[in-house]
Amino acid sequence: MSKGISIFWFRRDLRLEDNAALYEALKGEWPVLPLFIFDRHILDKLSNRADARVEFIHQTLKEIKEKLQELGSDLLVKYSTPEEAWPEILKQFEVKAVYTNRDYEPYARERDEKIGHLLQEQQLPFHTYKDHVIFEEEEILTKAGGIYTVFTPYSKSWKAKLDEREATLEEDGQEIKLSYYFKPYPTEKYFSNFHQTDQAFSFPTLSEMDFHATNTEIPPKTVSRGLIKQYDEKRDYPALEATSRLGIHFRFGTISIREKARRASQLNETFLNELIWRDFYAQILANFPHVAGKSFRPEYDFIEWRNNEEEFAAWCKGETGYPIVDAGMRELNATGFMHNRVRMITASFLTKHLLIDWRWGEAYFAEKLLDFDLASNNGGWQWAAGSGTDAAPYFRIFNPTSQMEKFDKEKVYIKRWVPEYGTAAYPEPIVDHKMARERCLAAYKEGLDRGKE
Template sequence: MELPVNIFWFRRDLRLNDNHGLYRALQSGLPVLPVFIFDTAILNGLDPGDLRVNFIHRTISTLHRQLKALGSGLSVIHDVPVMAFEKLLARFQVKAVYTNHDYEPYARERDAKISLLLAGKGIDFRTFKDQVLFEGREAVKNDGAPYSVFTPYSRKWLELKNQTGVPAYPSESFGDKFLRYEAPGIPDLESMGFRGGPMVYPLKEISPDTLAQYASTRDIPGLDNTSRLGLHLRFGTISVRDCIKAGELYSATWLNELIWREFFMQILYHYPHVVKGAFKKEYDRIQWRNNEEEFKRWCEGTTGYPLVDAGMRQLNETGFMHNRARMVTAGFLTKHLLIDWRWGEAYFAARLLDFELSSNNGNWQWAAGSGCDAAPYFRIFNPEAQALKFDSNGTYIRRWIPEFDTPSYPRPVVEHSFARTRCMTAYSSALKP
């Protein structure tokens, strides 16, 4: 008979250090079997060249090597989670499964199924808060209602942080608690229907120099002076608590961006209708033009507005877009072209390495004016003025548009003042009481 074990299920927490659920599992008194599931319910909806799958595969390969050095290894299964656990339970005598909370709608549905499966076999399912400092109803108004405006939420968040501090979970200190066994090999990308590539991903490093300059340079896309840690926060290859501590030390502005991330997560938690519709439901009445040819030009970066086009080309080539360009491209699609924000949200979701449902949805709704704490609908960025202000030397534009200032660069798809008037008319007629 196999000796009893506990499982730790890696998901959006692909690291051995400061991992809350892993820390609890390693202190449970039983050997810990580390598991990762390539969830076919998610993978089947992705393009074979999806760079995020490549990143995950590289990351879990590194985890596997780290665990092998500890005499263990990562058990990797390519299946739907329920079937993956059926396989694990047939092989191991499992007492409990440990993992970290995930807040997205699919994840909550998946975890409910796993919890039910395990409960039927007398196995505990224990989940922990790891990817945020505050979750659910921890940072709410005094009357218990959730915040829907960022500034008071951020004040409450900072107040709670200062009261409770930022905890640490030194899971890296208990490497001798993993189950010692010969783990099977990791399935290669090709066997799962994906292809690898030579992609260079952002480094998993918190740079004090970058953070010290962040407030003054973060809006200048030509400098590219942002942390580039969004990908690592998305997949938990870096600890959010380490990031928060770095923000405390080096940059209140960067810390504020981490609070925005948690704000949008709690919006998704408390207001799940935002996944399919506007936070402010009256915005669902807007009559979008949804011109497919213009959407194609936006996707390709051929709108004739250089800052918009540079941002889209950067996204298409690298899976990343500078934050200022994200604001301008999103505002252009929704307000200049009057194309439904959900079209743009889906395009970003398919291509951003750092895609996170809550932030992507929250920021697109902010740009469209339909979200909580959104830019008012009459705030319409002028892409040319934005380029002059934030890329005055054309450094960013020329980096991504080699034909800029040549006859081959396309003429603007729409004239700004005409588009502004059209947008104001469409929005105001939809939002009449």
């Protein structure tokens, strides 16, 4: 049994710098041992054993482990369930306190409740902090004290709250003023408080966890100032390299939301709004957990979906005969990424043109997207289906052909992903737009009328 330590538990905050709970742990009384658990409750459900996200986490942890070893410390990594891992850890070390950052997904909350109870039984404090959002759960409320369910007033209140508290920061030898909520946590000042050990902890390989390397290309953590400055002008055109592709880094916390939101607030309001959408959907999931599985608006669960499996398979493969839909799905299947404008088009097509349950599409994106985040993915799909908060009205149905003409007029994006476009090898449209639109309006009206009964 070693001397008393604190444990810092990594989850979706895989970085040593500007990390809220890690900062608090390092400032505390005890040396800090960082921990990561490859959670079998999550990993065992992944059907694809060549999952680039698992590989990304593994590689990121390897880099963190190396940094910690340079500091005379190490990273403790377990391949287990939290319920099995924690009793082992408590036997192995004289743990005095546990620190972690909050996660608002239903499974994460259930997990933390269980572990919190286990630690409480041992009379060990379990400290949790806000880290992967700027504002959480009930920090942004209406004047009446309610939860915002419409984005625009939420975003106005979000921005107004930034001005409520000011802080100063020294940057490049100069003192600058910024919103208190953007201020970084200077963990580096306390790196000497990591638990010191000359014993290297074992680190499970991908193959030991029954996963395979994919060597998927991960976008960099940084984007140019020019891209952010021009974001509002170019972001809707999928042929351009005009979006940040930071999604995977936000999802797993390899970058700080505070730093990126501060930069965005200085450079481009449209980009900042995209980050506010993350907070918006995170607080929707936290306050209305039923959205993970059910429509935010219950009447939308009365819609009778066609759920044609052959048509769903054609959508998944990018063989619908609608070029912009097919390009998007093929990009997703090949890279784990899809342009945001195209995400809206493909989701609308599945739910409105094919009348396939949004949950089918949500699950497919969850499996394929490198940047999959339950709150944002669910929010986006429910927006497209019309069943969510702040959703497009159900009678607004994207015309995929006019969307292609507007946002990929020269067919650059289409030809990149659908090389057979314009030849006899390209399939005829799976459904006629006019007929599908009328069918959708009738099915939605009937379902919503049933929901009112």
